[in-house]
Structure formats: structure tokens, C-alpha cells
Amino acid sequence: MFLIRLAVLFAALMLLNGCEQKTAPPLDQQLYVWQRQWTPAHDAALKDSRADFSTLRVLALQAFPQAGWSRARINPALLKRDGRPLIAVVRLDGQLKALDQDEVTAQIQQVLSDWQGQGLILSGVEIDHDAGSARLPAYRAFLTHLRAVLPASLPLSITALPAWIDSPELPTLLATVDSSVLQVHAVSDPRRGLFDAVQAGKWAKAWSRITPKPFYLALPAYGVALLPGASGAPVVESEVSVERVGKRRELLADPVQLSKLVAELRADPPAHLAGLIWFRLPLAGDRRAWSLNTLGAVARGDVLDSRLSLKLSAQDGLYDISVSNPGNLDSAWPERVTLAVQGCDGADALAGYALQQSPDLLTFTRQREGRLPAGGQRGIGWARCAHIDQGGSNVHP
Template identity: 40%
Template sequence: MRGDFSGWRVLAAESTTRGDLIDASPRLDLLARSGKPVVAVLRLNGSRPPPSADIVAHRIDEIGAAWRAAGVPLAGIEIDHDCATAQLEAYADLLAQLRTRLPVGLTLSITALPTWIGAPALTRVLGRVDASVLQVHAIAAPRAGAGETGLFDAAQAQRWIDAYARIAPAPFRVALPAYGLRVGYDDEGTAVAVEGEMPRAIEAQRTRELRVDPRTVSTLLRKLERARPPLLAGIVWFRLPGEDDRRAWSTTTLHAVIAGADLKPGFGVRVQTASDGAADIVLGNRGTFDAPPSASVEIAANACAAADALAGFRIEKSAAGWRFFPTTDTILRAGHEWRIGWMRCASIDRESVNESP
């Protein structure tokens, strides 16, 4: 998977509502081992004024010294500050001060919002940095009933990219989504809580899973390949797959999107027999597309003493044996498996273990 990427952008620190900069504690040993250039990202809270230039510059110095001492091939610093358009002049002043104090050999870049396009002060902001990353996902708070466009709208993203390409004075990248969110809404349909890569309890009137369809992102990528803006330097993916991050795309799906491969699930079932005579029913996705399981899984078996489904599935008796039905639309990531139930039978015809469409 590492061959798909030319480098890493890694969160190094982020500011709190009090204006403090908190260390994100990334694994420097892994970054050093990869040998690829790394850009350290400082995320500054956009709902309040950023820390002073002195505070940010001091933290950049600390990051540069510590990361380089750990063997990380640090190439640049990126400021991620989602400020209001009205604050762009002040942001440009901050960047100007940081640029004069940047450690030798490091570039300075920013994350840019499409809502800034057209603002006169954006020219000053972009003139203070070496490069930028245009974020085209999660721009507005998703409202109930807004569909998937609350997280990503490919057509709108294309319009933003085209508009940004006309004004960007230096190389830029586009940040594309490879993840989903669970959003909690109040009774007026306003988002009040979000669950991302880390599990969290959401107290809300209702919740909804928002997903970015990899096929729409792949289509946008192919369009950019056919008509690439002259200063488009590449793509930044947010966020990379993690075993504990069940809302991020699988490694298999992300690789397929980058490669332009066909995206389709490939569900299959296997029976795993235990020493006590019971058998686990395991559903796997052997395709390239993260997707919910389809209609049912049927197991042909004889003389069954007991059988049951596990969380996310229900079980019914069938003419051949037993049938398992999904009860949620939870995604089964490509390359992953679920234990969906168990059976204790005199025999299970493995050749007839299959998934019904």
C-alpha cells in the first residue's frame, strides 16, 4: 500500500479552544522507517483566533528538532486553519511571520477551503506559502436529509477544483475523502455530534451514517487525470485505513480507487469447525469494494441440534438447512470477515455453503 503514496502528511499538534497547542504524538519511528518525505501538520482551531506567531513558531522549531533527531525525513510544515473568510487578512499576517522563522530546508503550506475562493484576501494568503491543499470534503455541517452530499459532492468538488486552479499561484493538491462519519441530529435536523475514527457516545434525537461512495471519488479522479489542471501536484487522502477505524475505507478499496480498478464486492462464506463439533459461519468480502452484505447466506446442513445468528444478522430455517439475513446496513470492508453465526449439526455440506444474491 505504501507504494501508492509519495509521502505523508501527519498531524503533529493542534490547538484547543484555550489557544494551547497539544502534541498529537505520532509514531516517529514508523515515519522514519518509511523513508518518505513527511509534512508535519499543525491544526489551529478555526472557531477562535489562532495562537500567536511566537507560540506557533516555537512549536515548529520543537517539531523540526525532535522529528529530525528521530530520523524522520521532514520536508515541510502545513498549517490547517479553517478560519472564517473575514479572518483571512489576519491569517495572511500570521503566515508571513511564520515564513520568516521557518527552519532551514522546510516548505510552508496550508489547507485551503473552497469557501475562501473569491475573497480578495486569499491572494495574500496564498502568496505567503509554497503550496496549498484544497479540501473538498466536509465543508458544511451535514443536515439530516441532505444525502451523501453533506460529506462529499463530486460535482461540487470538480467546480471548486476548477475555480481554485484558476487562481492558485503555486502548486496545489486536492484533499479527497476516504472515510465515513456517524452524525447525531437534533429534532430540527441540525448536526450536534459526530463520530469519526474514534468511537464515542452520541446523545441525539437520531443518528445517521454518512458514507462517501468510492465509485464517485474514482470517477472524479479519472476526470482529473484526463483534464489535469497545470498546477495540480497530486492528491491528499483523508484518512488512511486503520484496523480500528471501521469508517475509513479498507486498504483494498483505497488501492483500487487510486489504481482505477473495478470496484465491486465479492462476498463469500466459509465454515470454520471447532473442536466441540460446533461450526462458525464466517462471511468475507473478497472483492475490491466496501459494501453491506447482500440479501442472505444459506447453509445446507443435516441433523442440526442448534443454530443461532450473531449481532447484525438473524436466522431462519430453510429447506436446505439455515439461512442468515443481515439486519443492518453496516459495511463489510474488502479483505475483512465477520462471524455471522454458528451451528451444531451432524454434517454441513461445505460445497453448498453459498451466499444468495
């Protein structure tokens, strides 16, 4: 009897240990590809994103109130080579006075047909329409019409706004589609910031209580600039430069803040949460997006680390002076870099920095804001010196 009891106790302990070692399943991670004009930089960005992001949601078509219809100029060869599930996103501007069901449906069918004619295999269609809550019945009617026209095998999803949560029309709207993408960034006054992690978590839980279907959270991995507007409301500058006089106020989603939210969602996901979709795929030189190194680290749940270091490259007494960021977290340009020197007969700073020089010290001081991507390097100046003591030099964040 004692042996039987011991065996039962041992089995219970093993079961308890097994429960303690269980980890939450990883959340599916996807990417928005939102560039209107594809460039050669998309090739490397797609290749480097493959390991961490399962699906591409690619901007295909846009409708604007005055400008009308505009197609994104994609590179179908790159998408075919990539091979990940592909969802075409159709952006219908929220300022459109009404949705002409027949015209919008015809435009969508044509772009889908053209993509398929280029050899692309679609895994779904997403409609992105920032309709006000009062217009949800009309939007539901449009989606019902579109669902009936699209192939039954082609999943239909929508981008959704937190402002819809309190609308009695929301459940019937969500019933018309297969899934939804709750956008929890850039949904309020931009002067209050791009993103609020606490509020985003509350919206996700509220959404999970309304929809019985899978939903995703659209999260920010980018920044914008605010410029003074004529009416007092700021003008938002994102991927495309805005020709306007005035000081730009830069806003950037905080990777550390997003990393904490992702960890919380991974540990305790709301009901029906299927995954996360990051806006947007960063390209080399995209100054208003996180680097892909940082985005991948946040998506994987890696510990974030930013480490700035001094890099010197010398030839015949001429030193090229750079700072590098070997960590996985993008960093602001260092405020100041000091170099202990001997016998300098010339030195200068590069754009963005100013130089102050004394016989034994060079001080490079930041003159404007900038970001050094994870894994990146940036030159700040040069000097012709008999000697630079790297051990006695410092980078001041």
C-alpha cells in the first residue's frame, strides 16, 4: 500500500512539474508591407524578415476622396520568391463620403485578378476602412455584398477601430467577415502620442468579449513627425515628406514599451487573439521605422540591449571617427563623443555634429536628433592626429 501511495505521489509531482514548465504558445507574428512604390530595398527586407514573421499583408489598392484610386506598385517576382502567405490589403479612406458597392467591388476584383495573373497566390483580402461608428450599418452592407462576390475559399478580414467597441452595430459587422485586425496605434489625437500600451491591452480584452472569431492586434514599429497646421491641428508626416515650414516634433513607438505588451499578451492572451501584425516592414534607410533587428527582437521576446561604442579607422595618421550600435535596440545618436588625442593638426565633424577642439581633447556634440539602428554604424567626423587613445575616449548617450 505504501508503494502504491508513493507511486501516486510521484506521478502527481511529475504532473505538477510538467504544468509548471509549460509555456504559452507563441503568438503568430505578421507584417504589413505598406510602401506604395516598391524599391530594390524590398529584396533584403523580405529575406531578413522571413525567420520571424509568418505572413505578409501587402498594400494593394487605395481609394482617396479627391485623388481616386491608386495601386501600389509591388514587385510580384519578390513576393513569389518569398512564398509566405499573402494577404492583399485594400485601403478605403475614411473620408470617402460613401462606398459605391459596385465600383469598389469591381476595383477589388480587378486588382485581385491582376495579382493572380502575375502568379501570386492569395491567402486572403483585408479591407481597411476607418468608418465612423454611425456609418457601420452601411459598411456592413458593403462587406456583405463583397463577401458574396469573392470566392468562398478566400478569407475576408477588416481593419477595425477601438472607437467601434461601444457600437451596437459591431457584432453584426464582425459576423460578415472571417477575422478582424484591431488597430491600437494612431487612433487618437497624435499630440498624445502614437501608442498607449495600457489602453491597447484594455481594448484587446474588450474586443475579445465581443467577437467569437479570430482577431489580430495591429501594433506600431514606426514613427511620425508633427508639423504646425494652419487650423491649429498638426500635420502628420510619415513615409512621405511634407513641404511645410515649421519645426518637426518626432514621435516614435517605444520598442521597450511594445516588448512589455507582447510579453503580457504571450503570457495571458485574450480570448480569440490569433496573433500580432506589425506596421510596417522596415526598409534600409527608412528613418521613421524601427530597424528590422529591433523589430525581430521585440517580436521574439528577446531582452533588448542598446550599446554604443566608438569606432576608429586609421590610415597614415588620418582617423575616420564613427559610433556603432552592436546591440539589438535602436538608439538615439549619442549626445556627445570625447576623444583623448595627441598631436592633432586637423579635425572636423560630419553633418549632425559640431566639433570643439583643445590640444588633448576632441569633443563632438550632437546638433540635431537622429537614430542609430541596431547593428548600424555612423560616421561623426575625422581627425589627423599623431595618436588617439581609444581607451581614454568616451561615448556619452
